[in-house]
Amino acid sequence: MRIMNNNGHKLIDRTANYLRTVLGIGFEIAEDDGRKIRLPYYLKVGNLFVECFVDRQKCILMVADELPDGSTLAKRIDDISKTIGIRVILVLENVDAVRRRVLIANRTSFIVPGKQAYLPFMGALLTERGLANVAVVGKQAFSPAAQVMLLSHLQGDSFEGRNISEIATQFPYSIKTVAGAAKELEQAGVCTVEGDNSGKYLHLIAKEEIWDKAYAWLSSPIREVMYCDEMVLIPEALRFKTYDKALAEYTFMADFSGEAVAVYKNDDAVKKLRNNGVLNPVEGSCRVELWKYNPALLAKDGIVDALSLALCYKDSDDERVKGELNNLIKTICKA
Secondary structure: OOOOOOOHHHHHHHHHHHHHHHOOOOEEEOOOOOOOOOOOHHHHOOOEEEEEEEOOEEEEEEEOOOOOOHHHHHHHHHHHHHHHOOEEEEEOOOOOHHHHHHHHHOOOOEEEOOOEEEEHHHOEEEEOOOOOOOOEOOOOOOOHHHHHHHHHHHOOOOOOOOEHHHHHOOOOOOHHHHHHHHHHHHHOOOEEEEEEOOEEEEEEOOHHHHHHHHOOOOOOOEEEEEEEOOHHHOOHHHOEEOHHHHHHHHOOOOOOOOEEEEEEOOOHHHHHHHHOOOOEOOOOOEEEEEEOOOHHHOOEOOEOOHHHHHHHOOOOOOHHHHHHHHHHHHHHHOO
8 A cells, every 4th residue: 555755665665674684673565455545635645655564563654755843743643553553654764863752752663774763562672773873672771780791891801701700700790690691691692601500601792793783782871960060079089081071082072161970870979969969950060970880890091981982972963973983983893
C-alpha cells in the first residue's frame, strides 16, 4: 500500500539496508494485497506509506512530506496508526534533538537510516555508531562497572586473558560485581568468558572492533549536572576537569572561560556539599557533573578520560565536536 512521495522510495531503500545489514533486524516489504489506505486528506496527502514486516511484525513505514513540531508529529503518527490499525514507523532523513526527545517521550517509532532507529515495540532503542547515536538491544545500558572495565581496556589497560579475580583487585568492585560485568560484556559480543570455578578468564575481540560493537551499550557517565559558585569548596582530589575544558585538552576545540568538573555522585563529601546547598541544580559560575562512576578510576592528570568524555557528548548536535571526538576515538581504539 503506497502513496508516492518525492525521493521517498530512496529513503525506504536506505532504511531497509540499515535495518538488515547494520542492525541485523529482519525486514521485508509486504506484497501488495490490493488494499488502500483510508485516511483523511490532511493525513494522507504528500506522504509515502509502505507496508512491511519488521522482525516479523507488520508495520507501515511512513515518509512525511513535511515535518511539524514534535508533539504534532507524534499525534499525527498515533492518529494514522489508530485509523489503519497497524503500527506506523516514521522514516526521517534527519531529526533534530528537540523533535527526537519529543518523539521518544511519546514512544513514537522512528528511523533515521544510518543514524538511529527508535523502536519501542521491540523493547529497544537501536542505532548504529558515532556520537548522538545510541544503540541498545534488550538491555538499556552497561552497568557502571562494565563500562569502566571496557573503557579501561580500550585505553591501555588490557584485560585480554586475565582472571576475573585479578581484575577485581584494581577496581573498588567485588569479584561478584566484576563477574557480572564480564557477563554484560559477553552479552554485548565484545568478549567471551572461559574457565570454571577455579578461575574465569576474559578474551576480548580486537580493540578496533570493540567501540562500534559496544557503543550500543555505552552511555553518558553524567547522572546529573549541578552548579556552584566556589570550586575550591570541592576537594581537589575529588574533582576532574571535564566538559569543554577537557575537550580543549584532547582536541583542537577552543577552551571556554567557565570551570567544569566531574565528581562521583556517591562520594560522601559530594553528598554533603549537595545537602548543604553548595551544589544546586539551577545556577552558579562553575559546572559540576555528578557521574555514575568515579571519574578517578579512569582519569589522568586531573582530566577525565577521553572515552568517558566522548560519551558525555553522545547527544550533541554540534557536528564539529562530533567530528573531533570521533577522530579521537579512532586514534585510541587503534593504539
